[in-house]
Amino acid sequence: MTTKAQWWNDGRLHFGAGIENTFVPQAGPGERPIDEYELTEHYERWHDDLALTQSVGAEFLRWGIPWHRVSPGPGVWDWDWTDRVMARFGELGVRPIVDLLHYGTPLWLDDQFLHPDYPKHVAEFATRAAERYSDVATDWTPVNEPMIHALFCGEYGYWPPYGRGPAGLVAVSAALARGFVETQRGIADVQADATFVHVDASLRYVGDIDAPEHRAEARRLSEQAFLVEDLVTGRVGEGHPLAPMLTGHGVGDDELAWFADHAVAPDVMGVNYYPRHSTEVFEAGVHHSGGFADPRPTRDDGTAGLTEMLRLYADRYGAPVMVTETCVTGSPAERIEWLETSVAAVERIRASGVDVVGYTWWPLFDMIEWTYRHSTEPPMAHRLTMGLFDLVETPTGLERRRNPVAARFEAHARVARRAYARLE
Template identity: 65%
Template sequence: MTWYQDGRLHFGVGVEDTFVPQTRPGERALDEYELTEHYDQWHADLGLASEAGAEFMRWGIPWYRINPAPGQWDWSWLDPVMARFAELGIRPMVDLLHYGTPQWLEGEFAHPDYPKRVAEYSVAVAERYADTVTDYTPVNEPMIHARFCGELAYWPPYLSGEEGLTRMVAALADGFARTQHGIAEVLGDRATFVHVDATSRFSGDVDGEHADKVRFLREQSYVVEDLVTGRVRDGHPMLEHLLAHGFSPDLLDRLAGAPVLPDVMGVNYYPRHSTTLVQDGVWHAGGFVDPAPQIDEGMLGLEDVLRTYADRYGVPVALTETCVTASVGERVAWLDDSVALVHRMREEGVPIVGYTWWPLFDMYEWTYRHADTPREASLLTMGLWDLVESEQGLLRRRNPVADAFARHAAADRAVAPS
C-alpha cells in the first residue's frame, strides 16, 4: 500500500522553486533558491519542514545547475540534500520541471531536442536516487509554462499567439510523457506520479456574450494533462484547434497510444488569483484588458476545483499549492477554513489525500525578473516562516501560521490508517 492509499489526509509544504536562468537586457535571472538563499540554508530549511510536522515536501531540482552541459552532471549539491530528506523522514515529492531549462539548450522548450533532453535528465535523477525517491511531478503547471513561454512571450523562448502556444503545448506534453515513461522503467511499481496543474476558473458573465470563449479557455486549461493521459482523440473539444495550429498528428497518435496516468492529481489553488472575472461587454482573459481582473471566490472555488479534477481524471486528488499572500491572521484563517473544507469533502467521499501549504517560507514575486529594485521590494508574505533581511543574510522567522499548520498536521497524523 502506498502513502496515498492509507486513508489519511497527508500534510506537506513546498519551497518555491522557479528557475528561469536566461537573461537579456531588462531581464534578470529568476532563481528562487538563490533569492531565498535556499542553496546555502537548505539543511536548516528542511529542518523547518520537519519542525512544522510536514510529511512530504514538494521540492524542485534546478535542472540548469545539475546538468551544466549536455551529458554532464554535477550532483555535489543535490546528494546531501536528498540524504537530508532521508535523515528527517520527509518524503520528497520531486518537481523535475518547475519552469526553466539549462542555458545550453538554445531555444529552451522550442529546441527540437527538448523532449529528449528533459527525459534524459529525469531518468538520470531517478536512477541516482532510486533507493530513496519514488514520488515525481514531471511538469509543474504545464499550461502556465505554455502560456508564459508560448503565448505571452513573457519567458524564454518568447513565442506568442496560438501557434506559439500550440508549439509549447506539444513540446511540454512530449517531454512530460517521455519523462514519466523513463522513470517508470527505472522504478517500476515503486513510482508514484503526482501530476500538478494550475487551476483556471472563470466567474461573472460566463454565460453571456463571451460564453464560447470561456468554454474554450476552460477546456484549454486541461489540454496538456488531457494529451498525456490519452484523452485527446476524436470528439475532444481541443482536437481541431490543436491540429489547425500546427500540432503534429503523429505526436497526437503517440500520446494517445501510450498515455501516462497520474497516481495522484495535484491541484494548485490560490483564492485571490485562480478565478478570472468575466464582464459583459469587456473581454479580459488574454484579451483586450491586461492584466485580467480576478475575483476571490474562496471556499467555493476550492471545492469546485477539487471536485472537478477528481471527477475528470478519476484518481485521488491533492491540494498541491495553496495560501493567501496576506497578513498572518488572514493566512491562518485561510489555512483553518480550507483544511476544514477538505475534511468535509473527504467525509462526502471526495478522494482528497494531500494538503500542501505553499510555500514553507516567503518567496519573491516573479516580476523581480523584470525589475531593477532590490529583492526585498519583491517579497511576498506567504510562508509559515517570514524571510527577514539581516547583515547575516536572510533569516527565517517562525510565525503563527506554522503553529496552525503543525496543529492540523499532528491531528491528522494521529488518525489511524483505515
C-alpha cells in the same frame, strides 16, 4: 520506505509544504534571471530549511531539482549539491515529492521547450535523477503547472522561448506534453515503485461567460486549462473541444495518435489553488487578453472554488487528488483564516466521498515574486508574505522566522497523524 499503496491509499490526509523552485535562468534586455533558490538563499540554507519542514510536522515537501545547475552543459552532470540535499531528506525522514520541471530549462538548450530534442533531454535528466535517488525519492512531478508554462512561454511571450498567440501556445503545450510523457515513462522504466504526482494550476473563469462576446473564449479557456494533462493522458482525440485548435496549428493526427498510444496517468492529481488569484472574471463589454500585461479581474471564491476544482480534477482523471499548493498572501491572521477554512473544506469533501489524500501549504517560507525578473529593485522588494516562516533580511542574510501560521499548520498535521495512529 513506505510503498506506493501504503502512502496514497492509507485513508488519511497527509500534510506537507513546498519550497518555491521556479528557475528561469535565461535573461534578455530588461530581464533578470529567476532562481528562487538563489533569491531566497536556499542554496546556502538547505540543511536548516529541510529541518523547518520537520519542525512543523510536515510529512512531505514538494521540492525541485535545479536542472540548469545539475546540467551546466550538454552531457555534463553535477549532482554534488543535490546529493547532499537528498541525503538530508533521508536523514530527517521527510518524504520528497520531487519537481523535475518547475519552469525553465538549462542555458545551453537553445529554443528551450521548442528545441527538437527537448523531450529527450528532459527525460534523460529525470531518469538520471530517479536512478540516483531511488533510495530516498519515489514521488515525482514531471512538470509543475504545465498550462502556466504554456501561457507564459508560448502565448504571452514573458519567458523563453517567448512564443506568442495560439500558435505559440500549441507549440509549447505539445512540446511540454511530449517531454512529460517521456519523463514519466523513463522514470517508470528504472524505478518500479515510482509514483507520479501530476500538478496543475486551477484556472477558473466566471462572470459574464455566456455573454455573446465572451462565450466562445470562455469555453475555450475552460477547456484549455486541462490541455497538457489531457494530452499526456491520451484524451485528445477527434471529438476533443481543442482538437481543431491543435490540428490548425501543426499538431497532426499522427502526433495525437502518439499521445494516445503512449498515454501516462497520475497516481495522484495535484491541484494548485489560490483563492485570490485562481478565479478570473469576464465582464460584459470588456475585453482582456490575460496575463500580466492585460489581466482580467479576479474574484475570491474561497473554499467554494477549491472544492469545485478538487471535484473537477477527481472526476476528469479518475485519480486521488491532493491540494499541492495553496495559501493567501497577507498578514498572519489572514493566512491562518485561509488555513482553517480550507482544511475544513477539504475534510468536508473527503467525508462526501472525494479521495483527497494531501494538503500542501505553499510555500514553507516566503518567496520572491516573479515580477522581480522585469524590475531593478532588490529581491526583498518583491517578497510575498505567504510562508509558515517569514523571510527577514539581516546583516548575515535572509533569516527564516517562524510565524503564528506555522503553529496552526503544525496542529493540523499532528491531529491528522494522531488520528491515523489510533486507527492502526
